[in-house]
Amino acid sequence: MSAPNGGTPLQNEHATTIFEKGAPGRRAFEAPELDVPHVDGLIPDGMRRAEPPRLPEATEPEIVRHYVNLSKRNFDLDSGFYPLGSCTMKHNPRLHERVAALPGHARLHPLQDPRRAQGALELMFNLQEALAEIAGLPHVSLQPSAGSHGELAGVLLTRAYHADRGEQRTKVLTPDSAHGTNPATVTMGGYEVVKVALDADGGVDLDDLRAKTDESVACLMLTNPSTLGIFDPNVEEMASIVHGVGATLYYDGANLNAIMGYSRPGDMGFDIVHFNLHKTFTQPHGGGGPGSGPIAVSERIEPYLPRPQVVRREPSNGGPPVFDLDHDRGGRDSKSIGKLRGFQGNYGVFVRTYAYIRSLGAEGLKDVSEVAVLNANYLLARLRERVGDRLPLAFGERCMHEFVVSGAPMKRELGVRTLDLAKRLLDHGMHPPTVYFPLVVDEALLVEPTETETRETLDAFVEAIAAILDEAAEDPEIARNAPYTTPVRRLDEAGAARKPRVREAL
């Protein structure tokens, strides 16, 4: 598995961009015929573009070959294990791609008259209802485009809620283990971030929370189970502390995959929850999106929800229900925070999510969480048995759907960092876990196997880790210089940032 002289075929292939392919005059597109009289001077002088953009000039076969070859320089979930913690890399059923591509969904214009978009609106309404039930909160907006967008919606809803009560609050609390999007969102929402410490078990330190919670606090943002894979047993007490000063409680739904059918954020006392449809509900991640981050909220937050809302109206003549978009939400006196993006949200993602929920049903969703937690605990147990001394669990004995181990002993005893372990895993054909997050654990590895992996795959991961550690005990240089077999080897990231080249020079 070490580097063969001269490199692998992919390594020997010098990367060239589509702008370097083709030749002047080549093309793929053929324009429809000009079937109306040509008129000169339709664009005033000075507004017409003098030089066309220098786009590629290539034939269809060249374009296809270029991008297919590029695709081979990617690792993907369909090819191998992808235990990227907090990202829920579960299988993406292909039925979803098929139904989302049906022209009635894919070619539907967002401004189509609602009377001629009844199927889409019914789907969205039913999805709102299903997500409300899963969250244990009565009202849903599908509009946010991703998790962090849902968080921003939540912070803006919180701001609107307090403003409506004539209160000017200034702070939002987040635990040390929070996703980076939480504090970044708080700043964009115009609040100051106040960090809450963790206790010895990895939960929120209740004393610190009490000390920092007063009437200047607008909200507590929490992930539960946390990014440490731990369900915080004090969640009811936390809700009581936060609600005691009139603040809202926000649930980051990134880890919802752990608890479906067992517990609901609404029942824990949360006011606002976001879902990651691209995590829990199988929207493919697409190499960085698209996603979708709907929010569910309690009654007291409902007046401020983004518009439009999908509503169902029962006709007075007893006919079938009619679905509509409510753009007004209270008309001129509306308390709505307004819009977070164009139109109604990422409908194509809603179609896939709806298909997933219909396929699994109530029992299936509970099975998802059970197997996700079972797989994570099995993987954890096997890792502890094989390499527990070098990669100990950061907190506790067991986990929910993911867990954090620390590479600190490995670094100390073998001279191999978490980064090196991750890079060496690439040579074993596996995607590494999330590394160096959460920040509260030294040399962290955050491992989330998901429910769609087999026991054989989990065992193979344990063996790969064990093999890398054994190898490192003999010669740590091997891991320190890994990977060897990937299309490129370790890249100069510092250099890239020092002298940024962010486009092809033409």
Place this chain on the structure above:
Amino acid sequence: MLGAIGVGSIEELFESIPAGVRLRRPIDLPAGRPEQEVYAELRRLAERNVSAEDEITFLGAGMYDHYVPAIVDMLMSRSEFLTPYTPYQPEISQGGLQVMFEYQTAISELTGLPVSNASVYDGPSAVGAAAYLAKLSNKRTRVLVSRAVHPDSRATLETLAAGYGTTVQEVGLDDAVTDLDALRGELGDDVSAVVVQQPNFLGAIEDVEALTGAAHEHGALVICAADPLTLGVLEAPGEQGVDVCVGEGQSLGNRLDFGGPSFGFFAATDAYLRSMPGRIAGETTDVDGRRGFVLTLQTREQHIRRERATSNICTSQALNALAGVVYLSWLGRRGIVEIAELMLQRTHYARETLAALDGVHKLHDRPVVREFALRLDAPVDRVLDRCANAGVNAGYALGRSYDEHPDGLLVAITEQRSREDIDRLATVLGEAVAAERAATEALA
């Protein structure tokens, strides 16, 4: 597996969830169904929508019925592009990273601005993100936005600005374009940015250079939301002094999808490279000297900088941006001019043909590229209904977002609307307006 863990049942693994927050009943959802039944249900729902497949549509107003070439579908559905996460491990993500780099190059070329990020959610949210960049850059807290900017973009800007503490003020129109004198009257040294749209929501071409000149006199940034396909014939915003050019990317190889997912693009001058939101791919080399690509300038981003990040965005629209760059490669250097020129000519033809109908007038006489506004001597909603019943979607009722244009109709042209389609619209619209006028007269 339970034995390896050392528990007797799966339920034991959930013991850390306190009794008080446990769900003591099944989730109240229908039972799961086999694949073929779910397919059938989703197909039935699809059939209850009237899509661009089912009617001749002239509906635009921000998203457009362009042809999506087959190679886009084929490449988007490849597992290697469809199923990975954001490229956190660059050694095994060179495909996706290079796609981002190529996409950034294409957007940079289109907009005439040197730096582009790898995508944001959509056009309207890009406007909100651009005004945040302006605030971070010059610390000013007032934004002026033209009334001819897309209503969703203005609404999104207001929502987001309420969070980051910027006041949004509208600048009125002078015969369907941004009123330059009104803009000058509002400009001051507290103005962070001026937001305009090209072509604007009413279809008119704005004199971006003049607007930019006025804004820059007061040190305000200029944010231009542009329609990317029209940039085949319209001057690049970067050449007109625009600081940040954003826009809706749907028309570049993405489906309508009832409004998403598509992508927003975000490009700027060099000065703003380090305050851009979102992912940026950069070129570098590996330890053996091979050319490679990484996510760069990550110290701007939420996962590193946390509360001091330039944006909270994480997941954006990578797969849709892939569709965008594949589409632009397919169109090519000559094709982007040809498709924009074709829209320009057909738009002119359609506008003149429709405005010649009885009871149909131009709402303005400004130059247009792909979309234009009409004024009808009949109730627009009823006219639209009549047209729809004849299999033609005649466009967008401007009264839905402009109180001052209750009789306005916005008509969009793409390369998929032939002269025959336009003539069909003329027939159907003419009949509908005539019928509604007759009905009104009969009542009187």
